[in-house]
Amino acid sequence: MTIALVTGANRGLGREVSRQLSGKGVTVLLGSRDPAAAEHAAAGLGATPVTLDVTDPAGVAAAAELVRERHGRLDILVNNAGVFRGCGAEATTAAVAREMFEVNVLGVITVINAFLPLLRRSAAPRIVNVSSTTASLTLTSSGARLPGDASRRMAYCSSKAALNMLTVQYAAAFGEDGDLARIRINSASPGWTATEMNGFRADRTVEQGARAVVALALLPDDGPTGGFFDDSGPVGW
Template identity: 50%
Template sequence: MTTALITGANKGLGFETARRFIAAGHTVYVGGRDPERGRRAAEQLGARMVVIDVTDDASVAAAAKTVEAAGGLDALVNNAGIEGTPTDAAEVTADMLRPLSETNVFGVVRVTHAFLPLPQRSAAPVVVNVSSGLGSKTLVTTPDTPAYAYPGVAYPASKTTVNMITVQYAKAFPGMRINCVEPDYTATGLNGHRGTQTVEEGAEIIVRMAQVGPDGPTGDYFDAAGPVPW
């Protein structure tokens, strides 16, 4: 069985992913920036808890040391993310992009950089970056689709960047399985619970890709139905 860290795991998709991993017999670290919420989630799940604010270098470094001292890591799931208020191109400013980039983009790089040495020691090292169909140029430019109709700039831009980060890491570390996933429009706090599917449905692809073996895909982009077009 493997040991996994899931960021942003005290609720929503992260919580459900942790629940499913634990049910399968894996050891899970629930990563969250709020110690009390994280503690409650970990107790409810039967997980370990580690405080980690993906926007803070010192917090991420301390979390990596904690996990390393406890025995290491096989799978990293970069799930923490924010959406903000969708603002169209006519109104968006650079300041509106900064908070999303800090969490959704820089947070992924910060956490991956700090934790990467740990799964590299595993027999089946895996990294899963939770992206979105809004990060797909193909889907966003296909008329009469939900992705095409989405008005915001910052969130899709952040997820497109996550996709490229995933590809470049996968090329640099061919011995690891590093992929990005689209959980689809899931009812979570990220979207005010307006999503059209359950967290159980949304977490399925995250759980699946976090358990791929050494012969599994890498540097790719998946939803529950299969590959997502870039």
């Protein structure tokens, strides 16, 4: 039995990732900061709801203890919880950026830190950090035309670029630890996927967007680590 935790999973991409993993026989723990929303979403998927607000360290620690008591380990961690606030350059204050970094970057650190002891107990631990193609320095600096409103995503893209660096740094650090070297950790870009976050304006479905995330969550032992991928393959950093 493979056990997966998906954060921010009561709707959109996180819910679809949970659905696809469940369909592959994975026992899914559906994380959401809203207990009622988690219950409702989990009931429709045969998943187990877990109350988890990534910005609340005490709550994350409590969720990790709950998973330890019920399952003893964690095999897959999908850091999907994220926030986007469209904001032009002149209106982007430190407070605006701080909100996105708090969830998109610091929240991921909090969750990974709390669940590492349980991932150590897995025979094949996997971590997937849900990023964004718009976080690619390679594509952005090349002048490539990326989807969405480039004038309003400065803080969001910066937070996801920081998340990508975390992926690289965690992979390097894990490689120096005998137990943690078994972890495959990667960033996944779902592409321009229609969710509530973008007002459902995107051209990809959540089914399509979830593909790369699920593929990285189910990597074989010889799969890549410390990389950035979409469902077509590697994405330039």
